[in-house]
Amino acid sequence: xxxxxxxxxxxxxxxxxxxxxxxxxxxxxxxxxxxxxxxxxxxxxxxxxxxxxxxxxxxxxxxxxxxxxxxxxxxxxxxxxxxxxxxxxxxxxxxxxxxxxxxxxxxxxxxxxxxxxxxxxxxxxxxxxxxxxxxxxxxxxxxxxxxxxxxxxxxxxxxxxxxxxxxxxxxxxxxxxxxxxxxxxxxxxxxxxxxxxxxxxxxxxxxxxxxxxxxxxxxxxxxxxxxxxxxxxxxxxxxxxxxxxxxxxxxxxxxxxxxxxxxxxxxxxxxxxxxxxxxxxxxxxxxxxxxxxxxxxxxxxxxxxxxxxxxxxxxxxxxxxxxxxxxxxxxxx
Amino acid sequence: xxxxxxxxxxxxxxxxxxxxxxxxxxxxxxxxxxxxxxxxxxxxxxxxxxxxxxxxxxxxxxxxxxxxxxxxxxxxxxxxxxxxxxxxxxxxxxxxxxxxxxxxxxxxxxxxxxxxxxxxxxxxxxxxxxxxxxxxxxxxxxxxxxxxxxxxxxxxxxxxxxxxxxxxxxxxxxxxxxxxxxxxxxxxxxxxxxxxxxxxxxxxxxxxxxxxxxxxxxxxxxxxxxxxxxxxxxxxxxxxxxxxxxxxxxxxxxxxxxxxxxxxxxxxxxxxxxxxxxxxxxxxxxxxxxxxxxxxxxxxxxxxxxxxxxxxxxxxxxxxxxxxxxxxxxxxx
Numbered sequence: 053x054x055x056x057x058x059x060x061x062x063x064x065x066x067x068x069x070x071x072x073x074x075x076x077x078x079x080x081x082x083x084x085x086x087x088x089x090x091x092x093x094x095x096x097x098x099x100x101x102x103x104x105x106x107x108x109x110x111x112x113x114x115x116x117x118x119x120x121x122x123x124x125x126x127x128x129x130x131x132x133x134x135x136x137x138x139x140x141x142x143x144x145x146x147x148x149x150x151x152x153x154x155x156x157x158x159x160x161x162x163x164x165x166x167x168x169x170x171x172x173x174x175x176x177x178x179x180x181x182x183x184x185x186x187x188x189x190x191x192x193x194x195x196x197x198x199x200x201x202x203x204x205x206x207x208x209x210x211x212x213x214x215x216x217x218x219x220x221x222x223x224x225x226x227x228x229x230x231x232x233x234x235x236x237x238x239x240x241x242x243x244x245x246x247x248x249x250x251x252x253x254x255x256x257x258x259x260x261x262x263x264x265x266x267x268x269x270x271x272x273x274x275x276x277x278x279x280x281x282x283x284x285x286x287x288x289x290x291x292x293x294x295x296x297x298x299x300x301x302x303x304x305x306x307x308x309x310x311x312x313x314x315x316x317x318x319x320x321x322x323x324x325x326x327x328x329x330x331x332x333x334x335x336x337x338x339x340x341x342x343x344x345x346x347x348x349x350x351x352x353x354x355x356x357x358x359x360x361x362x363x364x365x366x367x368x369x370x371x372x373x374x375x376x377x378x379x380x381x382x383x384x385x
Numbered sequence: 386x387x388x389x390x391x392x393x394x395x396x397x398x399x400x401x402x403x404x405x406x407x408x409x410x411x412x413x414x415x416x417x418x419x420x421x422x423x424x425x426x427x428x429x430x431x432x433x434x435x436x437x438x439x440x441x442x443x444x445x446x447x448x449x450x451x452x453x454x455x456x457x458x459x460x461x462x463x464x465x466x467x468x469x470x471x472x473x474x475x476x477x478x479x480x481x482x483x484x485x486x487x488x489x490x491x492x493x494x495x496x497x498x499x500x501x502x503x504x505x506x507x508x509x510x511x512x513x514x515x516x517x518x519x520x521x522x523x524x525x526x527x528x529x530x531x532x533x534x535x536x537x538x539x540x541x542x543x544x545x546x547x548x549x550x551x552x553x554x555x556x557x558x559x560x561x562x563x564x565x566x567x568x569x570x571x572x573x574x575x576x577x578x579x580x581x582x583x584x585x586x587x588x589x590x591x592x593x594x595x596x597x598x599x600x601x602x603x604x605x606x607x608x609x610x611x612x613x614x615x616x617x618x619x620x621x622x623x624x625x626x627x628x629x630x631x632x633x634x635x636x637x638x639x640x641x642x643x644x645x646x647x648x649x650x651x652x653x654x655x656x657x658x659x660x661x662x663x664x665x666x667x668x669x670x671x672x673x674x675x676x677x678x679x680x681x682x683x684x685x686x687x688x689x690x691x692x693x694x695x696x697x698x699x700x701x702x703x704x705x706x707x708x709x710x711x712x713x714x715x716x717x718x
Contacts, residue, residue: 186542198643200643202535202540207644209519209644209646209647210645210647211645212645212676212677213642213645214643214645215642216642218642219639219642219643220554220638220639220674221554221556222554222555223558223631223632223635232673232674232676233673234635234674299556302553302556302567303553303639306551306553307643309546309549309551309552310531310533310546310547310549310552310640311533311540312541312544313542313543314543340565340566341553341565341567341568343545343548343565344545347543347545
């Protein structure tokens with residue numbers, strides 16, 4: 053049986069897994085993404101995490117059929133490079149990530165993919181995709197990532213599709229981190245929500261958000277902090293989350309009106325953290341915008357949770373038993 | 386060579402064509418849609434128009450391989466019925482349109498499809514689809530119809546997809562004819578534009594729109610009236626068209642950010658009338674909302690113009706030479 057490695061590279065964490073042909077996790081390791089240095093340091097930390105996961109699975113990295121990587125930035129699998137991963141330290145240029153990992157780990161095959169795309173492919177192949185052939189993936193985190201899965205396959209058009217976070221929901225609305233106005237991410241991205249919370253605190257509004265941040269010794273409002281503030285009925289947190297819900301629900305309803313997909317699948321740091329109650333809240337908020345109100349899609353939480361990105365990365369590896377990228381649901385499980 | 390019939394049934398006109406295997410039009414007839422009576426009267430008018438088109442092609446209707454129909458309302462090809470075509474007189478219930486036409490015309494095969502879908506299929510198979518494999522069709526008329534063509538095939542999801550007119554562009558915005566708020570059609574549908582123009586005239590604003598309507602003896606603001614008012618620099622017409630452009634462009638940009646299609650294709654009564662200058666204007670307005678500004682899609686005018694719906698309907702007919710519905714571009718032309 054061939055084992056495969058998968059690494060999800062994020063702005064704050066590196067998640068590595070080693071899986072078998074049935075996609076069962078045989079080893080896993082989570083590490084902090086280096087906050088200093090540059091791409092070679094990050095590649096070394098990725099290799100270390102993968103090595104620990106392989107160790108747990110009882111194999112050497114060189115025994116793996118290959119390693120797949122889900123990465124932010126501009127990812128080019130053909131050349132094995134990642135460029136402009138601006139959430140990562142010193143990664144403004146292009147770096148030969150596949151070569152670095154191949155050399156460090158002694159594996160033959162290293163495959164690269166976009167991080168959100170990998171997570172969506174994993175859900176399609178071995179997660180919610182078993183129940184929903186076509187869905188909109190909403191990855192609610194620092195930004196708002198997206199993916200469109202149609203009949204089990206990810207649709208990216210000319211290569212840049214999937215940007216659900218940049219769906220317009222309010223003409224002349226708030227500025228998005230991308231520079232445009234009124235996009236979903238301008239209201240729902242954790243980064244945008246944090247900036248808005250800070251503005252309101254600076255104007256004298258009472259909120260426990262930044263006190264919680266200080267108590268936890270964090271430098272940003274994590275998913276856990278938002279959740280705790282909501283649990284305590286913090287009014288600023290409540291209002292900003294409601295604003296985010298309205299934006300995501302409005303954008304998702306537009307996609308449903310256009311594509312009539314089976315489901316909307318909620319993932320990402322905030323999405324996974326808030327879970328099914330939030331999926332239900334989104335479903336309710338979508339109703340006011342649906343053209344065919346009587347046939348709403350299901351709103352589900354990503355099944356693979358935090359491991360989705362790494363599992364999706366592992367699916368990039370070609371083996372005799374596993375099909376080529378991107379995996380089709382019929383071939384999985 | 387097999388000849389096929391196609392009928393586009395609209396709220397104001399019936400367009401019939403007879404085409405050959407190369408999709409060349411051998412006969413055509415346009416008629417007014419009856420404004421009184423009910424479905425049987427409309428079916429009779431459709432048969433009369435088709436008979437005239439067949440006559441022009443030098444054949445009897447019974448010589449045709451079949452007749453396809455693009456219809457508004459809820460269209461069910463399996464049962465041959467059309468229900469709830471509320472723009473047509475007395476058509477609130479269900480009517481066996483296929484049976485009526487079969488009996489009247491003596492043809493064996495009558496196939497039904499949604500009107501916008503038929504026009505989009507025609508563009509995909511024998512119109513702009515030859516240049517653009519994937520596109521968003523925007524049918525700008527009384528309402529704003531839509532269609533998504535991906536790799537040459539129309540995508541409708543669970544059967545109700547394509548509703549581009551019901552894309553949210555302004556949270557809490559203007560009420561749409563569908564009852565929801567902030568949809569593209571609430572700003573860009575001709576019906577909504579006319580209602581808004583009337584409001585502004587009633588408030589004392591100067592506009593030539595309704596004077597032109599009276600001069601032309603019409604009971605609504607037709608595409609031609611809007612065009613003439615724009616040509617004369619009518620300020621109300623200018624503002625309302627600009628508002629429509631912003632809504633369509635915002636919605637279309639969101640679709641491009643998500644699906645990264647090759648092109649946006651402008652059709653429908655107003656779209657065809659305004660033509661390529663309007664397509665260029667939409668392209669410019671989309672730029673402010675695109676996530677990847679450097680790779681905009683092309684914005685094209687539907688190639689088949691006014692005949693698109695009827696040509697699309699003719700493609701529904703199965704012949705030995707022509708493929709099954711929906712037609713794929715590869716098999717056409």
